[in-house]
Amino acid sequence: MTANRVPPAQLAPQLRDAITRLNRRVRQARPVGDLTVTQLSALTSLRLAGALTPRELADVERVQPPTMTKIVAKLEERGLVQRTPHPTDGRQVILAATEGGRAVLDQFERARNEWLASRLAALTEDERDTLRRAADILQQLARA
Amino acid sequence: MTANRVPPAQLAPQLRDAITRLNRRVRQARPVGDLTVTQLSALTSLRLAGALTPRELADVERVQPPTMTKIVAKLEERGLVQRTPHPTDGRQVILAATEGGRAVLDQFERARNEWLASRLAALTEDERDTLRRAADILQQLARA
DNA sequence: CAGGCTCATTAGTTAGGCTAACGACTGTGA
DNA sequence: TCACAGTCGTTAGCCTAACTAATGAGCCTG
Numbered sequence: 001m002t003a004n005r006v007p008p009a010q011l012a013p014q015l016r017d018a019i020t021r022l023n024r025r026v027r028q029a030r031p032v033g034d035l036t037v038t039q040l041s042a043l044t045s046l047r048l049a050g051a052l053t054p055r056e057l058a059d060v061e062r063v064q065p066p067t068m069t070k071i072v073a074k075l076e077e078r079g080l081v082q083r084t085p086h087p088t089d090g091r092q093v094i095l096a097a098t099e100g101g102r103a104v105l106d107q108f109e110r111a112r113n114e115w116l117a118s119r120l121a122a123l124t125e126d127e128r129d130t131l132r133r134a135a136d137i138l139q140q141l142a143r144a
Numbered sequence: 145m146t147a148n149r150v151p152p153a154q155l156a157p158q159l160r161d162a163i164t165r166l167n168r169r170v171r172q173a174r175p176v177g178d179l180t181v182t183q184l185s186a187l188t189s190l191r192l193a194g195a196l197t198p199r200e201l202a203d204v205e206r207v208q209p210p211t212m213t214k215i216v217a218k219l220e221e222r223g224l225v226q227r228t229p230h231p232t233d234g235r236q237v238i239l240a241a242t243e244g245g246r247a248v249l250d251q252f253e254r255a256r257n258e259w260l261a262s263r264l265a266a267l268t269e270d271e272r273d274t275l276r277r278a279a280d281i282l283q284q285l286a287r288a
Numbered sequence: 289c290a291g292g293c294t295c296a297t298t299a300g301t302t303a304g305g306c307t308a309a310c311g312a313c314t315g316t317g318a
Numbered sequence: 319t320c321a322c323a324g325t326c327g328t329t330a331g332c333c334t335a336a337c338t339a340a341t342g343a344g345c346c347t348g
Contacts, residue, residue, distance in 0.1 A: 006272040008264035011279070012257040015264075016170055018279040021286035023167040026160055038335065054296065067336055069297055091295040091344050113156040119285050120152035120159075127281050128150040131159055134278030137271050138162035141263050142169050182304065198327060211305055213328055218303090235313045235326040291347095298341075306333075314325075 019138075026116060040108055042071050043080060043101055051096040053086070080104055163282075170260060179252065186215050187224060187241060187249055195240040197230070224248055 058068035080101030086092035224245030230236035
């Protein structure tokens, strides 16, 4: 299969549409439990990083500090996040996912992937290969 | 190029990560003007369809009718959408983007695509072709 | 060691989503 | 033919999630 010429200006809106719509779809596949997308995202970032201050987590999530205060408060209520004082700086706080938080995360992760995985299973081997290569390229774009 | 075997369970998280991250990235490239993402999306759907009733637009946007009432009200305030009575059914209303609405849309569209288009331009012809085919498959998944 | 800075939080606003309920209108069946 | 069930859009009221501005606690430097 020869590569067609694909002008970036034409590909961009197509790709953007595909991504935003599929993203909506994936988000709609909400598993059991009542964590919101925002809370889930923050918890995920927190686990990934290990431990962060509210400010750092806010930066990672691209949210203002007061917003993160609220999100963390809700996660803490449910015992999914733990707050410990900073060892040397009395102003700061250290946030970390609790064991319960990590367990909830695993559950969500599985359920979210299930929907997509079942759809992917219906594709041909060729289509999946195209998506695999595309995923690499998209990751690269997102990092740029 | 032969197709590798790609188990769906393995591809799903990769693809999901790529999509959610790139989606955040695209959304952050917000252009000038004060239309929100929601309003922009509704306006886009409206222009695409030509003219719709509130109910139809709500269905397209996957939103409940009362929510669409609010969104349309804001778009109407700015003169981007026009409301006309249905010719035969007194209950219904016909919504359409005004010329001003279409102009605003063009502006946003350009600015949003710019970031992505410039990144795409840096890829090889092969990579862009992969993404083009992937975009089709992703659209298909989103509709499923 | 006084003053300015940083960090987290609180207070208050706005957007965007939902359900429940309602009034206007349509269309059908007795 | 007309009573009534259903549809359409809207209003009301609630919640989440984001923002900015302001506040108070703690740090650090001149």
